[in-house]
Amino acid sequence: MYDFELNPFYELIIDDLVNRKYSVVDCFFSEEEINLLRANLLLKQDLHSFKKAAIGQADNEQIVEEIRGDSILWLDEKQPDEVERMYFNKVNHFLEYVNRTCYLGIQEGEFHYACYPEGTYYKRHLDVFHTDNRRTLSVVLYLNDQDWTPAYGGELALYLKDENGNEREEVVHALPGRLVVFDSKSIEHEVKMVNHTRYSITGWLKTR
Numbered sequence: 001m002y003d004f005e006l007n008p009f010y011e012l013i014i015d016d017l018v019n020r021k022y023s024v025v026d027c028f029f030s031e032e033e034i035n036l037l038r039a040n041l042l043l044k045q046d047l048h049s050f051k052k053a054a055i056g057q058a059d060n061e062q063i064v065e066e067i068r069g070d071s072i073l074w075l076d077e078k079q080p081d082e083v084e085r086m087y088f089n090k091v092n093h094f095l096e097y098v099n100r101t102c103y104l105g106i107q108e109g110e111f112h113y114a115c116y117p118e119g120t121y122y123k124r125h126l127d128v129f130h131t132d133n134r135r136t137l138s139v140v141l142y143l144n145d146q147d148w149t150p151a152y153g154g155e156l157a158l159y160l161k162d163e164n165g166n167e168r169e170e171v172v173h174a175l176p177g178r179l180v181v182f183d184s185k186s187i188e189h190e191v192k193m194v195n196h197t198r199y200s201i202t203g204w205l206k207t208r
C-alpha cells in the first residue's frame, strides 16, 4: 500500500521510461524558471569558468573536439546559488518519487551546464563508462532562447530498437524548457551539428 500521493505528471514520465526507456516533457520547469536558469548559465559563462568538455573519465580524460565540442561547468550541489537550488529541489523531488516507486536505488546526481557553440556536436555515444556504470538516468534540460527554431540544429538523436530489433532514430529538438530523461545504460545518442549556440544542463542520476 502506498503511503504517499501519486503524482500524475511524474507517473507519465515513469510510464515512458518503463515502456520505451526515454521520456520528453516540456513543462517540468516553468518558462520563468527556464529564463532564470539561462540567465544564471550566461552569468557563469561570463566569468569564463566553462571548460572544454572531455571524454573518458578521471585519469583517462581527453579533449577531442572531433567527438564533442561543448564547454561545460559542473554544478556544485553542496553550494548551489538560489536558482540552482530551485533546479536541485525539483530534480530531487522527482528522484525521491522515482526511488519510492521504481526502486532504482539512485543515491546521487552529477550535473553540468553545457554550451555548444555554432559548428559543434557530440558524436554518438553511451553515457556510462567501461569502468563505471553507476549512471542510471540521463537528464537533459534545454535552456535555449525562447525563439529557438529547428533550423538551429543541435537535435538530440536517440538510437532506439523497435520490436523487430531494427534501429530507429528519434529526433528531439532542443526547445527551451524541454526535459529529456533516458536510460543511461542502454540508449546511444548524439547531438547533431549546432547552427546556433545551444545551452543546457545535463545531469546523471546514479547508484552508488
Ligand SMILES: O=C(O)CCC(=O)C(=O)O
Binding pocket: 114, 122, 127, 140, 155, 156, 189, 190, 191, 200, 202
Ligand atoms: O545535450 C544533449 O542533448 C545531450 C548531451 C549528452 O549526450 C551528454 O552530455 O552526454
Ligand SMILES: [Fe+2]
Binding pocket: 125, 126, 127, 189
Ligand atoms: Fe550523452
